Each structure stands twice: as C-alpha cells, then as structure tokens.
Amino acid sequence: MTKRAKQAIGQKILAAFRAAGAEEVAPDILLPAETLLELYGEDIRARAYVTQDPIRGEMMLRPDFTVPVVQMHMENGAEPARYCYLGEVFRKQDHGELPPEHPRDNEYLQAGFELFARDPGADAEVFALFHGILAPLGLQATMGDMDLLMDAVRALPLSGARRAALLHHIWRPKRFARLLARFSAETSPRNFAEAPTVWTGLRSPDEMQARIDRLQADAAETPLSPQWVDRLGRLFAVQAPAPRALQQLRQLVQEIPDIAEAVDRLERNLADLSRRGIDIERIHFDASHGRHTMEYYDGMTFSFAAAGHADWPPVATGGRYDALAAVLGQAQGRSIPAVGGIIRPGLVFELGGLA
Known part of the structure; x- marks a missing residue:
C-alpha cells in the first residue's frame, strides 16, 4: 500500500x-x-x-x-x-x-x-x-553556485597542476582542505636515488620517471600566500538569506575579481525568481552547497529540505x-x-x- x-x-x-x-x-x-x-x-x-x-x-x-x-x-x-x-x-x-x-x-x-x-x-x-x-x-530552499567556487580556485596564483588538483577534489571537502593546506606550506625537496636493481612493476620506467618529474616540480612550487587561503575560506563560508549573501559576495569580488561573472549571474537569477513571485528573502544561500552531491553540477545548485528532519x-x-x-x-x-x-x-x- x-x-x-x-x-x-x-x-x-x-x-x-x-x-x-x-x-x-x-x-x-x-x-x-x-x-x-x-x-x-x-x-x-x-x-x-x-x-x-x-x-x-x-x-x-x-x-x-x-x-x-x-x-x-x-x-x-x-x-x-x-x-x-x-x-x-x-x-x-x-x-x-x-x-x-x-x-x-x-x-x-x-x-x-x-x-x-x-x-x-x-x-x-x-x-x-x-x-x-x-x-x-513548507520546505527550506537552499541555493548555491559551484561555478562561483571553481572560478575562485582558478584564480589562485598556483601552477596549473595544483589548480587542477584542487578543482578535482572540490566536491570532497576534506581532501580539498588537506590539499589546500599542503599547497600553502613549504615543500621539502624529495630525493629519488637511482638504484642498480632490475626494473619491476606495473608501470614502465618512462611512466615512473614522468611521475618523479612531476613530484620534483611540485616540490619547487611557491606556497600559496595566507591572504588567498583567507579569501577562499571566507568565500566558501558565505551563508545567509540570498539577498544578504549577494551583498557579501559583491564585497568579495573586490578581492577575487574572477568571481564577478558568477555573482552577476546570481543577481540575475534572484531578480528573475522575484519576478516569478518567489520571496527570495526565504531562499538560503550557501556558497558551499552542492559540494557533497554527485560531481556533475558546475553552476547553480539547489535543494529543498524538511525542517525537523x-x-x-x-x-x-x-x-x-x-x-x-x-x-x-x-x-x-x-x-x-x-x-x-x-x-x-x-x-x-x-x-x-x-x-
């Protein structure tokens, strides 16, 4: 039944x-x-x-x-x-x-x-x-925008490899946080001593050498400055009724200009929803909304949740x-x-x- x-x-x-x-x-x-x-x-x-x-x-x-x-x-x-x-x-x-x-x-x-x-x-x-x-x-509506976060990560003064790693793990907050901490610290050089033994393993010598080259290049990277870690942390932490969140994001645009387009799009979406008769004050905006879902969302995200559950x-x-x-x-x-x-x-x- x-x-x-x-x-x-x-x-x-x-x-x-x-x-x-x-x-x-x-x-x-x-x-x-x-x-x-x-x-x-x-x-x-x-x-x-x-x-x-x-x-x-x-x-x-x-x-x-x-x-x-x-x-x-x-x-x-x-x-x-x-x-x-x-x-x-x-x-x-x-x-x-x-x-x-x-x-x-x-x-x-x-x-x-x-x-x-x-x-x-x-x-x-x-x-x-x-x-x-x-x-x-009577559900609680929450909105986010993954493109907002990804644009901020793309703006980081890091190598392409490090930015790609952060983008790959943006849907995995704990791994992302560990990577960001590692990229913000000094990296010790790694010594890969040559051994006279016969090569064995699933990877070829060329593949292993390419991996060693990547690790050595990563060790030479300049650490991400604390101000960028702070900016990213404040962006990811934005949570407020949508109009107030929009104001906070407008302020962050001054420090992270690359998110301006995503913020403009959020403003247009909210204006469109308001024209459709939706009270946007009752929409909760969470900048990190969508980071725990399946990994294909790359723009606006939304959810409707039941209070008390x-x-x-x-x-x-x-x-x-x-x-x-x-x-x-x-x-x-x-x-x-x-x-x-x-x-x-x-x-x-x-x-x-x-x-």
Whole structure:
C-alpha cells in the first residue's frame, strides 16, 4: 500500500512536469559502467551496484537518471528540450560499524525534470518549477553556485597542476582542505636515488620517471600566500538569506575579481525568481552547497529540505551541469547547456503528500 501511495505521488509530480512542457522518458535500469566510471572515477563504485554481463561487460544499476537522459538527448534531441521521468534509482548506503536508527533506502523513487536550453533564464525556470510543486510542504530552499567556487580556485596564483588538483577534489571537502593546506606550506625537496636493481612493476620506467618529474616540480612550487587561503575560506563560508549573501559576495569580488561573472549571474537569477513571485528573502544561500552531491553540477545548485528532519536527505535537489552535457555530447559534436533536478516521492509521502 505504501509503495502504491508513493507511486501515486510520483505520478502527480510527473503530471506537473508534463504540464511544464516536458516529454516523459524511461531510461534503462541497467547501464554500462564504463561511462559512469569515466565521469565520476572509481569513487562511484562505493555507491553503486555493479555487476558483470558476459556480453555487455561491466554494468551498473542506475544510480541516477541524469547521465542516461543526457546521452539520449545528445543522440536524438533537438534544442531546446524538456524531459521528465519517474523510476527507481539504486544506491549503496554505508552504515559504518553500526546501522543508523533511520537507515536510507537502497532503492527509491525519483521524479525528475531536465531542461536543455541556451536561455539564461533556465536556472530560474527550473528552480521556480520545483518551488511551486513543493510549496504545500513548507520546505527550506537552499541555493548555491559551484561555478562561483571553481572560478575562485582558478584564480589562485598556483601552477596549473595544483589548480587542477584542487578543482578535482572540490566536491570532497576534506581532501580539498588537506590539499589546500599542503599547497600553502613549504615543500621539502624529495630525493629519488637511482638504484642498480632490475626494473619491476606495473608501470614502465618512462611512466615512473614522468611521475618523479612531476613530484620534483611540485616540490619547487611557491606556497600559496595566507591572504588567498583567507579569501577562499571566507568565500566558501558565505551563508545567509540570498539577498544578504549577494551583498557579501559583491564585497568579495573586490578581492577575487574572477568571481564577478558568477555573482552577476546570481543577481540575475534572484531578480528573475522575484519576478516569478518567489520571496527570495526565504531562499538560503550557501556558497558551499552542492559540494557533497554527485560531481556533475558546475553552476547553480539547489535543494529543498524538511525542517525537523536533519537525518533525511533533501526532498529535492538539482542544478546546472553544462560540462557533463558537453562531455557526453562530444561523440555527436554537440553541446548545449543543461539544468535539472529530482524530487523524492517517498519523502513527500512521509510529509503527508501534496495538496
């Protein structure tokens, strides 16, 4: 009965997405693992169910809908395009040594909406759509912008290799913090003495020499100055109602000019949302929002969370993923900006459903 009720809520959300002009699609449940591993790295194995097919090779139970929907659009779609879907996703949940009191489901419904368009108002359109559907639940809306953070990292006076390492780990806050601390300290030279022994190992001598050269070059790097560490820390810590956060970001632009474009875009998005009748004072802006989600968001991010349920995941999440769409469109020579999000009908059910 409960499962049927969650499906009914999912169908109601799906109807709202269709009313917004979306075409309903049904991506496969079993997906080739290769693409997902290339996009997210081996870390995805810790969260996904992987199996071996004697013909198709390594396969993965669908961990989310975005990748197969983007692939489908790049192969067949025109632009602009809107898609919606409803179905199960499958994620492993790491319980650690003791299972939590309220464990998350390993299989749960997602209702989603994806918009492929070059319209600068696409961010506000998707956010407003989710805001309207979820309005009866009184959820807390939070917004962020990963491009804001990435532009700040790209502005750091570091070598390309060090900036690339920080960007790679920006979605892993603890690793990012350790790297930033290491890049801010003096590095001791490393001595790689030559040994007369015969070479053995999985890597070739040329590969190992290239690795040694990189480590020696890294040791010669100038440490990142404390003022840049401070600027980055203050940027990542911005949390306030959206209009007040915008003021704080405007002040930081004076110290980090490279974030000006992202701040301008945030101001346009907030103005667009206000024109759509949304009270932007009630939107919480968190500069680090999105750093704990899947690694394809590279612009605006958003979530809607239920007050009093800190142990729950967000009821809805979404954001912009232009780079993912560009990567998956390379084979067809196509690229189009994209933004979308998902709602969890199961959590909507727990909150009493939609009016």
